[in-house]
Amino acid sequence: MRVALLAHEQFPDRAKTAVGVLRYSDHDIVAVLDRDSTGAAVSDYLPDVQDAPIVSQMEDVPECDALIIGIAPIGGGFDDSWRPDVRAAIERGCDVIAGLHYLLSTDDELRDLAAEHGVSLRDVREPPEDLTVAEGTASDVDAQVVLTVGTDCSTGKMTTSFELRDAARERGLDAAVAPTGQTGIMVAGWGIAIDRTIADFAAGATERLVKEADAEDVIIVEGQGALTHPAYSGVTTAILHGAQPDSLVLCHEAGRETVGSYESFALPDPKTYAELYERVAAPVSPATVDAGVLNTYDLSPDEADSALSEYEAELGVPVTDPVRHNAAAILDSLLE
């Protein structure tokens, strides 16, 4: 799919979705729209992802199939300064894909225009309407199922999922991510935002993702939240049981000792957390924490090495920081 990425005034540092799509998606990115950086190229900012020109408006974008809204303002609103580009994309016959709280499909003007031009407006936060309860049959798939779990939110589960997929593909394996959150869905082009499903159907939605993931060898399920998070543990548990994983990767941020935004709650240490994931998983489908990921973004190289050694000694399984180093280091232990 040939894609244009809308990231006005925010590329690259405040355009996480756009950068995620550039880094991990299979799409052919034909242009990034950012009126503040017109004339530059993606490679001027990000040398290690696919290159594309940065343009100021949809009229300057080469032929393409879809426009992805690659930025998300706080609150998830739709910025009306984007409207001319969205309109132009629709008029050119492009689908428009967004993960905003504001649903494009409820915007009268855009909906009518899309109908007129026969294109889709895809609001990826909206779960499908035909979800049901889990049957407990995700483990029927032939592929190895790996689930990224965390000690907290924002520990690198999404990044780890795609890095593991790419490492597996580099080995010649047929691998796919089953995306459970909006950015993952934008990157992969499919998925379900599990946190927006009806609570009773969250495990069933995860089960569906595992069964629909198109990979013969490895399916990496993107986890959400954390098992003892004060607000999001329900989503985490539904994914753990719905996915019926074979292996777990425990993602942790170096130095984090309390729950993010819930600072009165201490985090259990990672080893305790790993055992708890295994004990809760076991009655539905036995899974073991076979690898760890440590986010060392805030550390110096020496500090990071030392933190990784400590984390590995604590968990007793191979660990890595897939951004600083690479995910291939933990692939073997997950696929054994």
Added chain:
Amino acid sequence: MRVALLAHEQFPDRAKTAVGVLRYSDHDIVAVLDRDSTGAAVSDYLPDVQDAPIVSQMEDVPECDALIIGIAPIGGGFDDSWRPDVRAAIERGCDVIAGLHYLLSTDDELRDLAAEHGVSLRDVREPPEDLTVAEGTASDVDAQVVLTVGTDCSTGKMTTSFELRDAARERGLDAAVAPTGQTGIMVAGWGIAIDRTIADFAAGATERLVKEADAEDVIIVEGQGALTHPAYSGVTTAILHGAQPDSLVLCHEAGRETVGSYESFALPDPKTYAELYERVAAPVSPATVDAGVLNTYDLSPDEADSALSEYEAELGVPVTDPVRHNAAAILDSLLE
């Protein structure tokens, strides 16, 4: 509140909601509508609950404030043979309360009639629209918070919750149930069907229930599902962390060894299950399994005694069957 209960052709054996309301609610039941038992009284069938006449239609009901639909056909549909009574209730100025999948508020005729007569149609399965994520503050309430948890669905969590409330009230304590499912909501006249909330808001909805429960001494939160249920564990975990309980009551059905309707999954033994609830609860809010409830409905009196002894020895805390015996037996250990 003066209430009429609609239970046509199904009272009492197939009218669980009506019976629950008769047994546990604070409402003044002025009549039961069942055209198959006209002329009889509730006491002819259920000697131990409040009495009321059984009538054939709304016209024969004494003055009242609300009509509750006290039966739920498989599939949760609305039976059109109920329509004349629902219409008559609205025309008399009664609110109508239902827990059906079919929402009364989407029925054009009933909605228009209700607007005309200034009454409410309350579909208790529909969660409020202003739910948010949990703050992790349910434990701020002064009352002791008890949560009924289970080894499976249908182990007696709702019944235990109301029996515990009544036992506490008999001791002169100010006690309330925080209802999380449709029958509990019908009985108590308030609550949120947690399994129908958006997954991200399930813990937050539970937290709101605990804070809104109107009781100074004891709040009993009605649990749902089970912690390692293949389909419903997400709802269970969200309630466990959202409620921040002080004490847990583990409900189990005597002899059950596999998950109901998911027979390929073995149930962990109750002691293991109790420890797992405690371990998962601890990082958010420490709670201990301080009592057990065993559903011995299918056993002879001797078998029940023996099963209760065995269950008590296994859990190491006081246990009871609150239907066969009574809930007062476990109240002390929950309130210590």
